Amino acid sequence: MFQADRRDLACHLIRLDSPKELDHPRVVQVPDPDRQDMQFPDIWLRDNCRCKECYLPQTLSRLPQLWNNLDTSVRVLRQSVDVEQQVLYIEWSDGHASQYPYNWLRERDFSAANRQRYLSEFYRPEQKLWSGQNFEEVRRVFYFQELITSDSALLQWLQHLAVYGVALVKEAPLEMDVLRRLSNRVGFMRRTTYGEEFSVRAQPGASNYAYLAAPLPLHTDMPYFEYLPGVTLLHTLEQSASPGGVNLLADAFYVAEMMRERHPNQFRALCQTPVDWADIGSDGDLQFHNIWQAPVINLDAEGRCVRINHSIPQRDSHFSVPMEQVRPWYEAMATFVGLAQEHSCRFKTTPGDVLTFDNLRLVHGRTGYDDTDRNVRHILGAFVDWDIVYSRLRVLRNATAPGAP
Ligand SMILES: [Zn+2]
Numbered sequence: 001m002f003q004a005d006r007r008d009l010a011c012h013l014i015r016l017d018s019p020k021e022l023d024h025p026r027v028v029q030v031p032d033p034d035r036q037d038m039q040f041p042d043i044w045l046r047d048n049c050r051c052k053e054c055y056l057p058q059t060l061s062r063l064p065q066l067w068n069n070l071d072t073s074v075r076v077l078r079q080s081v082d083v084e085q086q087v088l089y090i091e092w093s094d095g096h097a098s099q100y101p102y103n104w105l106r107e108r109d110f111s112a113a114n115r116q117r118y119l120s121e122f123y124r125p126e127q128k129l130w131s132g133q134n135f136e137e138v139r140r141v142f143y144f145q146e147l148i149t150s151d152s153a154l155l156q157w158l159q160h161l162a163v164y165g166v167a168l169v170k171e172a173p174l175e176m177d178v179l180r181r182l183s184n185r186v187g188f189m190r191r192t193t194y195g196e197e198f199s200v201r202a203q204p205g206a207s208n209y210a211y212l213a214a215p216l217p218l219h220t221d222m223p224y225f226e227y228l229p230g231v232t233l234l235h236t237l238e239q240s241a242s243p244g245g246v247n248l249l250a251d252a253f254y255v256a257e258m259m260r261e262r263h264p265n266q267f268r269a270l271c272q273t274p275v276d277w278a279d280i281g282s283d284g285d286l287q288f289h290n291i292w293q294a295p296v297i298n299l300d301a302e303g304r305c306v307r308i309n310h311s312i313p314q315r316d317s318h319f320s321v322p323m324e325q326v327r328p329w330y331e332a333m334a335t336f337v338g339l340a341q342e343h344s345c346r347f348k349t350t351p352g353d354v355l356t357f358d359n360l361r362l363v364h365g366r367t368g369y370d371d372t373d374r375n376v377r378h379i380l381g382a383f384v385d386w387d388i389v390y391s392r393l394r395v396l397r398n399a400t401a402p403g404a405p
Pocket of ligand 1 (some may be wrong): 097
């Protein structure tokens with residue numbers, strides 16, 4: 001692909017062919033000893049020039065001048081590599097000159113394998129979906145004190161949470177600040193209309209359905225927010241001595257994938273029918289009127305599940321869709337709810353447990369219970385956002401194995 005010129009070789013410089021004219025976008029091919037050639041679109045290289053005019057190292061960010069009048073026809077006039085120093089040099093048609101270190105290029109190579117490596121190893125760990133029938137293989141225990149004192153334990157907890165969507169923390173003290181201490185290890189808590197930390201205890205005249213002792217069917221927390229909290233933390237201070245109060249948990253992405261395969265029309269109905277979600281009322285002095293319209297199954301640009309919205313009490317009686325979409329949605333939803341129950345797991349937390357799970361992916365609930373004068377089930381809850389969790393995960397990983405910035 002490239003031709004060596006004797007004079008250039010003397011100073012380890014190798015002149016390379018111009019980018020392939022036929023390809024659109026034009027591709028710069030960069031030889032890498034012992035590996036496959038790397039490939040980059042020429043305009044991307046120009047945009048990502050590392051010189052002082054184009055890049056500010058102290059903020060690790062691009063300077064905007066090039067974009068004041070971006071010349072999309074900019075092309076490579078000359079390119080060469082210094083094999084010894086591992087640098088790519090490019091002279092551009094706009095008179096600019098750029099150089100790129102090989103280690104920086106390798107991290108950004110456009111080959112399919114490298115992009116996949118970056119996405120699954122660095123961007124976000126790949127999720128592994130599960131049925132409640134296999135919950136024993138997914139269930140993993142972490143210890144509160146270790147998470148507070150050890151970065152490597154912290155990393156493993158967050159990694160497990162990202163991959164499986166659930167992790168159980170044990171041996172937390174029966175104190176009110178446990179969730180704050182845990183959240184502060186990650187970053188910070190997410191505040192909602194119910195405050196930063198909320199107390200789940202059966203109360204007469206409750207402001208929220210979860211504050212009743214009746215069975216709480218599978219749901220996600222706060223589907224009525226556009227920016228809903230990402231990770232739910234539930235600290236058991238006192239568990240019900242009655243047979244009830246059992247936790248239910250299901251991986252709704254697993255259920256959604258099952259529907260995509262077995263009930264494609266119903267899957268489509270749940271992806272494409274916007275549903276109105278609502279939480280209207282007050283907590284303490286704060287009055288609120290939270291509504292949000294979105295489907296039950298939310299997909300990203302590549303069709304992967306990214307968020308589930310589901311809560312029977314918090315689904316609005318407004319349903320702002322054309323009439324003919326209503327019945328197919330109910331039929332699809334009946335299948336979804338049935339499959340979620342079928343593939344849910346059950347366990348009962350004990351005092352000192354902190355159940356942590358992905359609120360975008362899992363649905364959770366509990367069976368009903370009976371309080372007595374001596375035994376009042378008491379759970380503390382809090383949220384942390386996924387942006388904060390993923391950020392912490394990457395910082396922790398970089399500290400052990402410097403990666404991609
Ligand atoms: Zn530059």
